[in-house]
Amino acid sequence: MEDNGTNGTQERSPDNSEKSWQQSHVSWLTEAAEASRPRSARRQAETGADELDLLEESQFPSHSQKMHTLWTQLSPNQQSVAKARLARKSKTETLETIGARLDLTRERVRQIQVRIIQKIGEALESETNEILAELAAQTGDMVNEDEFRSMLEEILGGCTEVWEVAYMAYLIQESGYKFNRGIRISPTAVKFLNAAKAQVPDSKDARIVDVDPIRQIDPDYWYKYRTSIVKCLGLTLLPNGSVATRDTLPVRVLDALSYLGSPATKEELAELTGIPEKTLLSRLWCIDEIVKVANNLWTLKSPGLTKYVGVVDMIEQILQEEGGECSTEYLREEVRKRCNVKHSSVNTFLATSQFIVRNGRARLRKENEIALKPLWQTIDGRLANGSPYWTFAVQERHLMGNSVTGFPPELAHELGIEPNSYAWVPVTRPVGCRDLKVTWRMASANGVHIGYLRDTFEGLNCSVGQVLRLIVRHRRIEIQRHV
Numbered sequence: 286m287e288d289n290g291t292n293g294t295q296e297r298s299p300d301n302s303e304k305s306w307q308q309s310h311v312s313w314l315t316e317a318a319e320a321s322r323p324r325s326a327r328r329q330a331e332t333g334a335d336e337l338d339l340l341e342e343s344q345f346p347s348h349s350q351k352m353h354t355l356w357t358q359l360s361p362n363q364q365s366v367a368k369a370r371l372a373r374k375s376k377t378e379t380l381e382t383i384g385a386r387l388d389l390t391r392e393r394v395r396q397i398q399v400r401i402i403q404k405i406g407e408a409l410e411s412e413t414n415e416i417l418a419e420l421a422a423q424t425g426d427m428v429n430e431d432e433f434r435s436m437l438e439e440i441l442g443g444c445t446e447v448w449e450v451a452y453m454a455y456l457i458q459e460s461g462y463k464f465n466r467g468i469r470i471s472p473t474a475v476k477f478l479n480a481a482k483a484q485v486p487d488s489k490d491a492r493i494v495d496v497d498p499i500r501q502i503d504p505d506y507w508y509k510y511r512t513s514i515v516k517c518l519g520l521t522l523l524p525n526g527s528v529a530t531r532d533t534l535p536v537r538v539l540d541a542l543s544y545l546g547s548p549a550t551k552e553e554l555a556e557l558t559g560i561p562e563k564t565l566l567s568r569l570w571c572i573d574e575i576v577k578v579a580n581n582l583w584t585l586k587s588p589g590l591t592k593y594v595g596v597v598d599m600i601e602q603i604l605q606e607e608g609g610e611c612s613t614e615y616l617r618e619e620v621r622k623r624c625n626v627k628h629s630s631v632n633t634f635l636a637t638s639q640f641i642v643r644n645g646r647a648r649l650r651k652e653n654e655i656a657l658k659p660l661w662q663t664i665d666g667r668l669a670n671g672s673p674y675w676t677f678a679v680q681e682r683h684l685m686g687n688s689v690t691g692f693p694p695e696l697a698h699e700l701g702i703e704p705n706s707y708a709w710v711p712v713t714r715p716v717g718c719r720d721l722k723v724t725w726r727m728a729s730a731n732g733v734h735i736g737y738l739r740d741t742f743e744g745l746n747c748s749v750g751q752v753l754r755l756i757v758r759h760r761r762i763e764i765q766r767h768v
Contacts, residue, residue, distance in 0.1 A: 346442055348412040348452065355408050356448035359401070362387055366397045371451040405455045416440055417460050424462075426474040426506075427513040433462065433469040465517045477506055478517055485518055489719065489740075491531035493539050494520060525557055533739075534560055534686050535572045539585070542575060548584035567687065571724075571736055580625050596634050597728040599624050601649060610648040639705075639728035650727070655704055663693040665754070673699070674756040676767050679747045686739055688724075690731035692755070697725045697733045699757050714763040715744030721762055738764075 359367065365387055369378040380391045380398075387394070406413070416437075423436050437453060438444045444453050462469040470478065484498035499514070500507045507514065515522045521532045525544035529536040541557035542549060551569070555562045569575065569583055576586050577595065603619050604611060617631045635642050641650050664673040675696055677689055694704075700723060702708045707724035722736040735755075741764050745753070754767040 346412075348409055348416070348441070349449065351409050351412065352405070352448045352452045353446075355404060356451070359404075362389070363397055363401055366394055367401050367451050368447060370398050371401070371454040372447045373450070402455060402458070405452065406459075409452070413456065413459060416456060420456070420460060421471070424469070424471075425510075426471040426477075427510045427517075428469050429513075430464065430467050430469055466519070468513050468517055470513075470517065474510070474517075477502060478514065481514065481518060485520070486530070488530060491529060491533040491536050493536055493543070494528045494530060496528050524559065534558070534564070534568055535574075538565070538569070538572060538583075539574055542583070542585050548578055548582045550581050551583075554583070564682065564685070564687065571688065571722075571734075596620060596624055596626055596630060597639065600631070600634060600640065600647075604647070604649055610646055613642060613645055613647045616647055633730055634728055637728045637730055652704075655727075657695050657698055660695050660699070663695045668756065670758075672756050672758040674754040676752055676754045679742065679749055679751045679753060681749050683738065684742055684747065684749065688734040688736040689738060690729075690734050692723070692733035692735050694725055694733055696755075696757050697723055699760075700762075701760050702733075711761045712741065712764065713758070713761050714765060715741060718744055 356364070356367075366383060369383045371377075380394045383389075384391050384394045389397075419440050420437055423440075424433055428436070434453075434457075437456060441449065441453060441456075444450055461472050463475060465478070480502050481499045484502075485494060486492070496507075512522060515528055521529050523529055523532065523537060523540040525540045527536070527540035527543055529540070537558040537560060538554055541554050544557065545553070549557075551562050551566050554560075554569075555565050558565070570577070574586055575583050577583050599620050600616065603616055607615075613635065616635075617628045620626065620631045621628060634640070635647055638655070639650060641648055641654070660673060663675075665676045667673050673696065675693060677691070683689060700708065700710055702723055702725050704725055704727050707722055709720040710723050711720050712718040718740040719737055721738060721741075722734075724734045724736065726734070745764065745766065747753070752767040753764055756763040756765070
């Protein structure tokens with residue numbers, strides 16, 4: 286100690302080792318210590334770089350000090366492995382690529398990484414336990430990946446230097462939080478999800494999932510983490526609260542009707558599902574789980590529910606009342622009064638193959654009056670093996686889940702489908718596609734409908750405008766690109 290001769294006070298001259306430590310840490314300590322330094326120290330730092338020499342080692346988090354010390358003690362190879370495997374915020378390198386760069390075997394790189402992790406654990410055991418306890422208290426059992434990392438960075442007081450990023454990667458590994466579909470989940474969450482998976486139906490079909498068995502595992506846990514649980518299970522949370530295996534038009538309609546708990550109009554369903562009214566109206570009659578109970582009013586099927594008598598059913602009923610035949614003028618007026626529809630709607634259905642209209646009178650077409658054309662007149666060609674095929678252009682509405690219409694009834698007959706019925710037809714190609722629903726309604730103005738083609742379009746990687754051919758062979762369907 287010596288007198289400085291200016292103010293009569295004594296100061297200790299810093300030794301060379303302390304100066305060396307301060308100077309080598311100026312670049313990383315400035316930012317890393319911001320969250321942990323007192324305000325007075327931060328104000329000092331703003332007055333000029335020269336005052337950084339006045340900062341003491343104790344003002345910085347102990348984990349930053351220890352991790353930096355450990356980092357400087359690593360060999361060049363160890364630092365290279367640590368940088369590639371731990372100190373990268375983006376995707377880490379593989380053991381093979383690191384080994385090739387360092388002229389080491391894959392196993393040797395793995396051993397170096399294990400040794401580095403052991404060293405970190407030994408040097409920062411107490412700090413690690415404290416940080417992980419605080420992290421668990423803040424995150425809970427399930428948290429978004431970005432939020433998880435942000436919380437950890439905040440606890441660490443910043444994470445910019447290479448050794449800080451390496452320590453953060455070590456903490457994530459030691460935390461026990463697993464990555465699942467963009468969510469970090471604790472060991473407790475892993476146990477809950479394993480139990481929940483056993484309650485989820487193993488089906489590729491789009492359907493509403495009964496969540497009661499999942500909820501009963503732990504009701505409080507379910508309500509606290511419902512959104513994250515649904516995502517981790519690979520399910521979809523629909524707009525009105527239902528959970529489904531996939532988000533499709535039919536399940537959205539079921540979700541909306543379940544939410545309302547009462548019959549709904551197409552306008553109400555369009556608002557709740559986010560599906561355009563025109564698209565919705567063309568699909569409602571295809572959904573097996575719902576029934577039309579009045580004009581423009583649909584609800585979920587239930588025992589004893591009376592089905593709405595539509596225009597076609599009403600035409601048939603009136604014809605039966607009149608002995609099987611009546612004037613078209615009388616028929617239009619009666620259907621208009623009973624079903625509250627326009628005359629033009631009645632004319633549209635009377636023009637289908639379900640009815641015969643001659644000389645101002647209408648009657649139901651009999652089975653022996655159904656005449657199919659020769660197959661060669663309706664198909665678009667045959668393969669070398671003689672199998673007939675029909676072509677169609679992919680439209681945007683098809684990719685959205687709407688049925689393909691206009692399929693020739695003659696080909697439907699080849700598939701063994703009778704008029705006014707439907708059948709599920711297996712698909713041989715593309716492989717792995719679900720069966721198609723082929724519906725032949727003689728009262729349909731659009732001909733035969735083919736539904737559930739979404740898997741097929743995905744399998745063929747289709748786009749709007751592409752032409753496909755539907756091949757009929759042994760009462761099965763094969764779909765391929767038409768060249």
